[in-house]
Amino acid sequence: MLLEFSQEDERFRDEVATWLTEHLIGQFADIRGRGGPGDEHHFVRERKAWERCLAEGGWTCLGWPEQWGGRSATIEQQVIFNEEYARAGGPGRLGHIGETLTGPTLLAFGSDDQKRRFLPGIRSGQAFWCQGYSEPSAGSDLSNIKTRAVWDAETALWRFYGQKVWTSLAHASDFIFVLARTDPKEKGHRGLSFFLLPLAQEGIDIRPIKQLTGTAEFNEVFFDGAACGADDMVGAPGDGWRVAMGLLDFERGVSTLGQQMLFQVELDEIICIARANGTARQPAVRQRIAEAHIGLRTLRYNSLRMLSGGEDGSLSREAVIYKLAWSNWHRNLGKLAMDVLGPDAELVEAGPYELNRLQSLFLFTRADTIYGGTNQIQRNLIAERALGMPREPRGDAAKE
Amino acid sequence: MDFTFSAEQLEFRDALNALLREEVTGERIRARWESNTGWDEGLEAQLLSMGVFSLMFPESLGGLGLGMVDSVLLAEACGRVVLPEPVVETMMIASPLLVDILDRGLGNGSVQAIVDDLMAGKSRIAVSHPINPHLNFAARADWIMAGSGDGVYLLPVDAIQLTARKSVDPSRRLTEIRFDPLPEYCLAQGEVGAALLRAVLNRGGLATAAQLLGLAENLIQQSVQYAGDRTQFGRPVGANQAVKHLLADVAVQLEYARPVIARAAYTVGFSPERADFAVSHAKLAATRVAALAARYAIQVHGAMGYTWECDVQIAAKRVWALISEWGEEGFHKNRIHEWLLQPNALIGPEYTFGRRSLMIPSSDVGQCASTARTTK
Numbered sequence: 001m002l003l004e005f006s007q008e009d010e011r012f013r014d015e016v017a018t019w020l021t022e023h024l025i026g027q028f029a030d031i032r033g034r035g036g037p038g039d040e041h042h043f044v045r046e047r048k049a050w051e052r053c054l055a056e057g058g059w060t061c062l063g064w065p066e067q068w069g070g071r072s073a074t075i076e077q078q079v080i081f082n083e084e085y086a087r088a089g090g091p092g093r094l095g096h097i098g099e100t101l102t103g104p105t106l107l108a109f110g111s112d113d114q115k116r117r118f119l120p121g122i123r124s125g126q127a128f129w130c131q132g133y134s135e136p137s138a139g140s141d142l143s144n145i146k147t148r149a150v151w152d153a154e155t156a157l158w159r160f161y162g163q164k165v166w167t168s169l170a171h172a173s174d175f176i177f178v179l180a181r182t183d184p185k186e187k188g189h190r191g192l193s194f195f196l197l198p199l200a201q202e203g204i205d206i207r208p209i210k211q212l213t214g215t216a217e218f219n220e221v222f223f224d225g226a227a228c229g230a231d232d233m234v235g236a237p238g239d240g241w242r243v244a245m246g247l248l249d250f251e252r253g254v255s256t257l258g259q260q261m262l263f264q265v266e267l268d269e270i271i272c273i274a275r276a277n278g279t280a281r282q283p284a285v286r287q288r289i290a291e292a293h294i295g296l297r298t299l300r301y302n303s304l305r306m307l308s309g310g311e312d313g314s315l316s317r318e319a320v321i322y323k324l325a326w327s328n329w330h331r332n333l334g335k336l337a338m339d340v341l342g343p344d345a346e347l348v349e350a351g352p353y354e355l356n357r358l359q360s361l362f363l364f365t366r367a368d369t370i371y372g373g374t375n376q377i378q379r380n381l382i383a384e385r386a387l388g389m390p391r392e393p394r395g396d397a398a399k400e
Numbered sequence: 401m402d403f404t405f406s407a408e409q410l411e412f413r414d415a416l417n418a419l420l421r422e423e424v425t426g427e428r429i430r431a432r433w434e435s436n437t438g439w440d441e442g443l444e445a446q447l448l449s450m451g452v453f454s455l456m457f458p459e460s461l462g463g464l465g466l467g468m469v470d471s472v473l474l475a476e477a478c479g480r481v482v483l484p485e486p487v488v489e490t491m492m493i494a495s496p497l498l499v500d501i502l503d504r505g506l507g508n509g510s511v512q513a514i515v516d517d518l519m520a521g522k523s524r525i526a527v528s529h530p531i532n533p534h535l536n537f538a539a540r541a542d543w544i545m546a547g548s549g550d551g552v553y554l555l556p557v558d559a560i561q562l563t564a565r566k567s568v569d570p571s572r573r574l575t576e577i578r579f580d581p582l583p584e585y586c587l588a589q590g591e592v593g594a595a596l597l598r599a600v601l602n603r604g605g606l607a608t609a610a611q612l613l614g615l616a617e618n619l620i621q622q623s624v625q626y627a628g629d630r631t632q633f634g635r636p637v638g639a640n641q642a643v644k645h646l647l648a649d650v651a652v653q654l655e656y657a658r659p660v661i662a663r664a665a666y667t668v669g670f671s672p673e674r675a676d677f678a679v680s681h682a683k684l685a686a687t688r689v690a691a692l693a694a695r696y697a698i699q700v701h702g703a704m705g706y707t708w709e710c711d712v713q714i715a716a717k718r719v720w721a722l723i724s725e726w727g728e729e730g731f732h733k734n735r736i737h738e739w740l741l742q743p744n745a746l747i748g749p750e751y752t753f754g755r756r757s758l759m760i761p762s763s764d765v766g767q768c769a770s771t772a773r774t775t776k
Contacts, residue, residue: 001405001406001469001664003401003663005401019502043571075401079401204531275743287733289741290733293747294684294736295658298681301663302656302659305403308401308403321655324652376641378648380648381644382652383650384644386651386655387644388624389627390638391639392639
């Protein structure tokens with residue numbers, strides 16, 4: 001056990017802090033602190049430019065191997081980068097899905113050709129990715145995928161028919177990874193394959209879904225003959241479920257560090273407001289702020305323990321726990337923000353329905369306990385996998 | 401940054417676990433309830449031969465030189481079997497206090513002699529802190545170290561007036577203690593005494609948190625077993641979401657409390673002057689999971705859960721007792737928000753572990769200035 005940073009780590013911290021101070025200025029001054037949860041639709045163009053600036057400075061894809069442009073950064077360095085990024089007010093990372101999901105998945109499961117074609121675009125902040133998993137009939141029951149990928153021998157292309165839904169930031173992305181059924185005779189997690197598709201092509205229709213925030217981060221993505229090549233499948237036909245689940249492990253790993261830093265910025269903002277408007281003197285509010293603060297510390301310690309590896313840090317056991325833990329915490333934070341603002345929380349100050357950051361936070365966090373696996377599904381997984389309890393009886397249609 | 405325990409730490413924990421599992425069963429705890437002393441001297445002798453009472457003394461004093469991080473694993477193991485004897489208190493509270501006293505050159509030869517006797521199994525010592533109105537097993541101790549005001553006193557047990565009080569947890573033998581704080585018993589007072597007592601309080605909070613973690617494990621294990629065995633409507637009750645989700649919630653809080661306790665142990669061990677926050681966090685996290693485990697364990701066991709016969713009560717009653725020892729929930733929550741909501745608290749993302757977490761609060765923290773803008 002060693003819960004400190006080394007001198008070398010602290011020098012790295014200074015390097016990060018200095019670079020960010022020197023670059024988050026000028027054209028990027030306006031996007032400081034923007035683009036976090038509930039604010040992801042704002043300043044997309046400017047934040048893409050920022051991603052390129054980060055990339056030129058060598059600050060994207062830190063954990064990737066040097067061969068692919070990364071720094072093979074240690075966990076400590078990645079922690080420090082995320083801490084300093086949040087402290088400097090770095091905007092929400094549009095490159096996040098490519099850097100922390102697509103990249104590690106390709107490094108683990110992709111072919112050399114796929115790595116050569118897709119990793120440099122992510123590393124250089126040019127190519128943005130979104131995630132094609134959920135469908136109208138495949139929500140909690142994710143393996144019930146209906147989107148088909150059909151091999152077209154004439155053009156030697158895979159062609160896609162079907163629909164994805166709840167696809168975050170599809171409208172701002174260049175590529176989508178798609179879990180699709182390649183063997184129509186199979187049900188459930190068998191007969192699925194994992195594909196990499198460009199979004200700018202015929203046969204793809206992206207339609208925004210307006211949420212109760214009045215904004216549209218989520219989209220429906222319709223496929224009607226959109227295509228990719230044989231070499232755009234990750235793994236072999238039928239490997240899709242394994243690759244898709246491997247990707248979810250990355251989602252629960254290093255990628256949590258950046259998320260928690262955004263949370264910390266939100267919490268600090270709420271604490272500052274509570275001090276300024278006097279709600280910090282109310283015992284009930286003080287208790288909840290204390291709860292929120294230690295709750296976030298708990299999330300951080302657990303991510304770091306998980307990333308420490310070793311017997312008591314096995315990813316498999318804690319990974320299924322993380323979603324339930326952070327989503328409950330964040331949902332409560334949203335409500336705390338409203339209660340600290342008091343009656344002013346209700347007032348829409350700008351535009352027809354332009355919410356301020358904390359109002360967006362509150363409304364958007366209503367979704368946290370639903371997307372990415374509902375709390376109910378998470379509890380099933382924890383009870384059945386971590387505790388070894390008897391399985392939930394399946395309906396007839398799901399029996400294989 | 402590394403949150404893992406070493407192989408040696410885990411091996412010692414496993415050895416203790418193996419002994420305790422064998423020797424501290426529900427049946428034998430119930431036997432203690434019926435006995436006058438409530439104490440198993442055979443087990444005490446086995447723990448002595450394992451070196452449990454020498455663990456926390458430095459090698460220069462003839463001990464094994466273990467630290468707080470090592471000891472939380474052992475405290476958890478003791479909680480796991482709902483050990484009645486105050487082994488954790490001797491290990492994590494009394495021993496380090498004796499070391500503190502020797503380090504500061506306080507007391508006289510008598511303290512050194514007590515340490516030797518303790519390691520040899522010739523005497524027992526209990527520590528009373530003003531935050532706890534009752535002391536467990538005071539009558540079994542030969543020596544009491546007691547805090548009063550900012551003074552730390554060392555008294556032979558027969559210099560103290562003991563009034564026995566019954567506990568809802570029949571494993572505990574509580575006592576109210578009264579003594580005259582005479583100068584001849586005084587080891588330290590003033591700033592030194594206050595500092596010693598503050599360290600005792602944090603070690604007590606940590607020791608209790610670690611035991612609560614073990615108690616929560618005990619309760620969740622009993623509940624998972626029962627929910628898998630008991631059938632209704634033709635299937636195990638544990639297959640139902642309404643039942644399994646209760647235990648999933650406990651499992652989440654249990655796993656998530658572990659590194660919080662580890663962090664507190666690390667801080668108490670290596671930066672004790674900064675340990676208030678970490679210990680309060682640990683006590684709160686452990687309290688929460690143990691209280692939830694006790695409540696849900698009874699619910700999951702159905703009517704069996706509130707019978708005298710069912711072993712759930714053994715662990716649940718210990719949880720309820722420990723929750724208010726070494727500072728109840730309100731005390732620890734207050735310590736956290738009083739620190740957090742002071743004007744100069746360092747609350748930014750970089751203050752969790754990094755060098756900045758060690759810095760003195762200054763006026764140019766700037767957190768509020770940089771974030772207020774984003775509400776617009």
